[in-house]
Amino acid sequence: MLWVGLLGLAQIADLVTTEVDRLAGGVETNQFAAFVLMVGGAGLFLVLKLMVVAGMAVAVLIALRYRRNHPGERAERCLDIVARTLQGSVVLLTVTAVGNAHVAAQIAASASGAN
Numbered sequence: 001m002l003w004v005g006l007l008g009l010a011q012i013a014d015l016v017t018t019e020v021d022r023l024a025g026g027v028e029t030n031q032f033a034a035f036v037l038m039v040g041g042a043g044l045f046l047v048l049k050l051m052v053v054a055g056m057a058v059a060v061l062i063a064l065r066y067r068r069n070h071p072g073e074r075a076e077r078c079l080d081i082v083a084r085t086l087q088g089s090v091v092l093l094t095v096t097a098v099g100n101a102h103v104a105a106q107i108a109a110s111a112s113g114a115n
């Protein structure tokens with residue numbers, strides 16, 4: 001469940017850095033995220049991100065229960081797939097948040113250089 005918590009933090013970091021960029025004049029390049037932000041703003045974006053975290057938590061719990069009830073190679077493989085998917089998601093979202101922070105720094109540098 002540590003990784004589920006990290007996924008939650010990575011989702012929040014992505015949301016915050018996306019909003020900082022947008023408030024500074026940046027444009028969301030992910031078409032799905034841009035649509036969600038246009039339709040429902042940051043609130044809907046947050047709800048969807050939290051639903052992803054909740055869904056992943058449920059997947060982890062299901063995989064753990066399956067392993068407990070049906071020990072063996074298949075159960076281990078199932079849990080491994082869920083774990084690797086979760087870890088990959090955390091890494092990708094962290095990279096995205098760092099990229100967003102870089103964009104914010106570029107916007108700030110550009111704005112201060114123009115003054």
